[in-house]
Amino acid sequence: MKRTAQDxxxxxxxxxxxxxxxxxxxxxxxxxxxxxSNQSCCFTGDLLEVLPLAQSTVSQHLKELKEAGLIEGEVNPPKVKYCIHSENWQLAKGLFADLFKEDFSKISCC
Amino acid sequence: MKRTAQDxxxxxxxxxxxxxxxxxxxxxxxxxxxxxSNQSCCFTGDLLEVLPLAQSTVSQHLKELKEAGLIEGEVNPPKVKYCIHSENWQLAKGLFADLFKEDFSKISCC
DNA sequence: ATTGTTCATCGCAAATGTACGATGATTATT
DNA sequence: AATAATCATCGTACATTTGCGATGAACAAT
Structure with a gap:
């Protein structure tokens, strides 16, 4: 991927x-x-019982969500509790709501 | 990417x-x-003036949006008009609103 | 007929993403 | 001290994404 000055x-x-x-x-x-977000609050790798994925893969997905800022993990040995990152959750909610604010439910195009 | 029966x-x-x-x-x-979505309606590759990307790259992004169902293109030679796909736009709006419906704005975690 | 405009698609290169098993780190329990 | 439980990280394999230039298709205007 060539990257130029403009990105x-x-x-x-x-x-x-x-x-x-x-x-x-x-x-x-x-x-x-x-x-x-249902589980009013935190959680851990019971996710493994819900997801058809290996533990390491789930861990990787959790890492990505953490890096994106949507969740946070709290070490609570030997477990880790994961929670929604409330501040960023609100931010995301707002940004998506803004993106979709226009209403194209009536005939829209052209 | 190995895929098993479970996906x-x-x-x-x-x-x-x-x-x-x-x-x-x-x-x-x-x-x-x-x-x-601002441009109350359709549009075309004036996007090139807004995006710091080659024409072929923009075309590719448009294709992805089309394949995801978020926009639709209407050939209008020699140009192509792109529009928000209103039905799926509403669907997306609803799905994101539902995802973010829980409110974690007050102290939330644990 | 030739030329120009607009756009999609192909082919390539490099980066990222997805998934797994294996291993390791940490702590609780025996 | 040894074992078990929980989770992260490493290494590997393969797929997908991102980006570009080059080429091609479709039509309009000359």
């Missing part, structure tokens, strides 16, 4: 929402987030 | 939102969608 042209909001979206771009990570 | 385990909603999210997972595509 700095995106606004912060654009970068932020695309980062969140990218993290949401895999069904396993959607499942994880839905679990965390 | 069929995701619900339709989960697959759908992750497909949309994946398509939103790149800043260039966010820009494109914002343009289409």
């Amino acid at each position: 700095i042209e995106y606004s912060q909001d654009t970068l932020t929402i695309s980062k969140f979206a990218k993290a949401l771009g895999h069904p396993a990570r959607i499942i994880i987030l839905k679990h965390l | 069929i385990e995701y619900s339709q909603d989960t697959l759908t939102i992750s497909k949309f999210a994946k398509a939103l997972g790149h800043p260039a595509r966010i820009i494109i969608l914002k343009h289409l």
